[in-house]
Amino acid sequence: xxxxxxxxxxxxxxxxxxxxxxxxxxxxxxxxxxxxxxxxxxxxxxxxxxxxxxxxxxxxxxxxxxxxxxxxxxxxxxxxxxxxxxxxxxxxxxxxxxxxxxxxxxxxxxxxxxxxxxxxxxxxxxxxxxxxxxxxxxxxxxxxxxxxxxxxxxxxxxxxxxxxxxxxxxxxxxxxxxxxxxxxxxxxxxxxxxxxxxxxxxxxxxxxxxxxxxxxxxxxxxxxxxxxxxxxxxxxxxxxxxxxxxxxxxxxxxxxxxxxxxxxxxxxxxxxxxxxxxxxxxxxxxxxxxxxxxxxxxxxxxxxxxxxxxxxxxxxxxxxxxxxxxxxxxxxxxxxxxxxxxxxxxxxxxxxxxxxxxxxxxxxxxxxxxxxxxxxxxxxxxxxxxxxxxxxxxxxxxxxxxxxxxxxxxxxxxxxxxxxxxxxxxxxxxxxxxxxxxxxxxxxxxxxxx
Numbered sequence: 294x295x296x297x298x299x300x301x302x303x304x305x306x307x308x309x310x311x312x313x314x315x316x317x318x319x320x321x322x323x324x325x326x327x328x329x330x331x332x333x334x335x336x337x338x339x340x341x342x343x344x345x346x347x348x349x350x351x352x353x354x355x356x357x358x359x360x361x362x363x364x365x366x367x368x369x370x371x372x373x374x375x376x377x378x379x380x381x382x383x384x385x386x387x388x389x390x391x392x393x394x395x396x397x398x399x400x401x402x403x404x405x406x407x408x409x410x411x412x413x414x415x416x417x418x419x420x421x422x423x424x425x426x427x428x429x430x431x432x433x434x435x436x437x438x439x440x441x442x443x444x445x446x447x448x449x450x451x452x453x454x455x456x457x458x459x460x461x462x463x464x465x466x467x468x469x470x471x472x473x474x475x476x477x478x479x480x481x482x483x484x485x486x487x488x489x490x491x492x493x494x495x496x497x498x499x500x501x502x503x504x505x506x507x508x509x510x511x512x513x514x515x516x517x518x519x520x521x522x523x524x525x526x527x528x529x530x531x532x533x534x535x536x537x538x539x540x541x542x543x544x545x546x547x548x549x550x551x552x553x554x555x556x557x558x559x560x561x562x563x564x565x566x567x568x569x570x571x572x573x574x575x576x577x578x579x580x581x582x583x584x585x586x587x588x589x590x591x592x593x594x595x596x597x598x599x600x601x602x603x604x605x606x607x608x609x610x611x612x613x614x615x616x617x618x619x620x621x622x623x624x625x626x627x628x629x630x631x632x633x634x635x636x637x638x639x640x641x642x643x644x645x646x647x648x649x650x651x652x653x654x655x656x657x658x659x660x661x662x663x664x665x666x667x668x669x670x671x672x673x674x675x676x677x678x679x680x681x682x683x684x685x686x687x688x689x690x691x692x693x694x695x696x697x698x699x700x701x702x703x704x705x706x707x708x709x710x711x712x713x714x715x716x717x718x719x720x721x722x723x724x725x726x727x728x729x730x731x732x733x734x735x736x737x738x739x740x741x742x743x
Contacts, residue, residue, distance in 0.1 A: 300377070300396055303341035304404075307373045310346065310639050317342050317639055318458070332518070344384055345376045346638040347471050350430065350445040352376045355383070358426045359419045370404040371413065378417050379470075382560045383427060390421050436460055440467055449646050450631070457682065466680075469727035470634040472584040475512040478519070478530040479505060479561075481537055481596050482568050485529050487511060493529065497522040505730060506709040509568075528595040529709045532559045534631075536724045536734030540676040541565040543704045543736050548573040550620035555608040556737070558585030560592045560601070562623055567598045577615075579606040608659045612666070613628075619666040621673070625654045628677035628684050632733020635726055648742045649681060654687050664692070664699060667741040672702070683733035686721050693739060702740045 324330075330338070332423055345352065356375050367650035378397035381388050394417045401410040420427065428562060430441040437455055438665050441448040444467035454463040478501070480487045480522070491501050491511060499517055504510025519525055519532075546566045547554050554563045557578035566576055578589050578601050586603045593601050605613060608624075629649035630640045667673055675689050693699050701720025708717070713728075716722055723738040 299330070299337045300341065301400065302726050303338045304373060304377055304400060306338075306342050308347065308369060310342075311349070311373060311642070312369050315372075315642060317346060318637070320504065340385070341377055341380070343638060344380050345373070346642070348380060348384070348445045349376065349642060350380050352444055352445075354442050355379055355420070355427050356416070358561055359416050359423075360557070365426055368405050368409065369689070371401060371409045374404070374413060375399050375416060379420060382417065382420055394418060394421075413642075426691070439737070440464055444468060444471055446470070446641055447645075450641070453646070454639070462523050465727040466725065469725075470638075472635060472726075473515050474534075474635050474726070474732075476515045476517065476519070476532065478511045478513065479507075479533040479536050479565060480511060481531065482508045483510060483597055484574055490524060490529050493524045494519075496525065504535050507535050507542065510535050510538060511563075527596055527597075529595060531564060531592065531668075533560060533565070534732045534734070536627070536678075536729075536731040536736075537561055537723075538565060539708065539724075540674055540734070540736045541569065541623075542670065543707050543738055544621055544623055544674040545704075546570050546574070546621045550574045551618060552576040552621040553615060553619045553663070553666050554578045554621065554623040554625070555606075556580060556625050556627065557603070557623075558582060558589055560589035562599055563589065564592055564596055564598055564733045566621075566623070567593075567661050570600065572598055572600045574600055576601045578603045579608065581605065582739055595641050608662065609655065613663045615666045617668050619668060620671050622663050622666050622741045624660055624663045624675045625671065626659055626675065626677050626684075627680060627686075628652060628656065628679040630663060630678055631742070632678045632680045632724075632726070632735075634733075636732065644712065650683065653683055653688065656684060656691065660688060661691050664739065664741070668743040669741055671741050671743075678732055679735065680723065680725060680733040685723065685737070686719070689721065689737045689739065690719065697743050699741055702738050704738045
């Protein structure tokens with residue numbers, strides 16, 4: 294496949310993501326399965342898709358600086374061609390500017406006609422001739438607007454974070470969200486150990502290094518093809534960020550216990566719990582989607598896990614047959630996902646303030662239902678992949694405050710010394726990409742008193 298086609302595939306994926314709310318990771322996987330891609334073409338396609346989505350607000354601001362046309366007056370195809378072309382001009386120095394212009398013009402001809410192609414040609418050449426207009430607005434007098442444009446985050450989001458975390462922290466957080474994260478592998482300790490997996494990866498030409506906080510973690514460069522070799526087919530690892538792994542380590546499941554995972558798919562936490570239990574005990578993995586539960590089963594088969602039982606069940610409801618029976622309960626609650634922007638930049642453009650605040654009632658209800666499954670002395674971990682206090686600390690502390698049979702419990706002894714005991718406050722741990730180098734992730738632990 295030549296680079297023009299790679300760019301066309303990238304354009305189509307950007308179009309489906311921005312206009313039809315598609316998921317870029319799913320669209321990329323489908324594209325790579327349908328056609329032959331060289332490693333170079335794959336890398337280019339991924340870079341263009343995620344580069345545009347990460348920087349969309351800034352790219353739109355630049356485009357408006359060179360054109361009086363409003364976005365509503367320009368077709369979505371043309372706007373996305375401009376976004377992709379401007380991104381290449383400003384962020385991909387190795388690509389000659391004349392090539393960017395020519396390819397943008399050809400795509401415009403194909404998807405919007407010759408008149409649109411002329412418009413694209415003129416605007417891109419103007420960007421090349423007058424690069425000074427691409428500078429974001431100054432930090433003063435409006436630091437929120439500066440950060441919003443420079444780091445391409447919605448203004449409401451930046452303002453919320455400044456209010457909660459301060460200007461300096463928010464700037465570092467936005468910057469971290471635009472950095473490409475490492476790919477983290479969880480070693481399947483039922484089949485190998487970390488050194489063994491590292492050696493097999495090395496034989497496949499893949500360099501790895503130990504994770505920061507978990508003894509079961511290996512990190513590799515993102516973009517490395519790890520799914521075509523023996524290590525994947527033999528079920529020697531599962532792709533999982535360390536923050537998510539730590540949540541299971543905090544749950545601390547033991548052999549022979551009954552564990553209930555109320556929002557399980559695709560099964561990362563349930564399968565890690567099975568590893569820690571040495572596949573000895575019973576884990577009920579539940580979700581509302583049959584298709585997602587199939588992913589749990591597929592992962593269990595590949596990893597060689599037999600103690601997980603899947604079933605379709607809505608976490609907003611209570612299973613009376615489970616009340617008071619579980620040793621461990623895991624609640625990985627549906628959330629705004631604002632902690633994984635660096636992995637899924639499209640989240641920035643699919644959420645608004647009202648949406649994430651509306652999640653709170655659902656999260657509280659799921660937690661209340663799940664807590665009923667605990668036997669006296671049992672432990673529950675409530676986690677999310679967001680950094681918003683109203684979805685995290687406020688949820689669990691409010692629940693414990695209203696239910697005297699439950700209390701928060703310290704879990705600092707279960708964490709790596711690198712995190713430090715002071716990181717756990719009132720039975721809660723908040724991880725941030727700009728501080729810990731992990732996803733933005735919340736972990737809390739509740740015990741039902743005897």
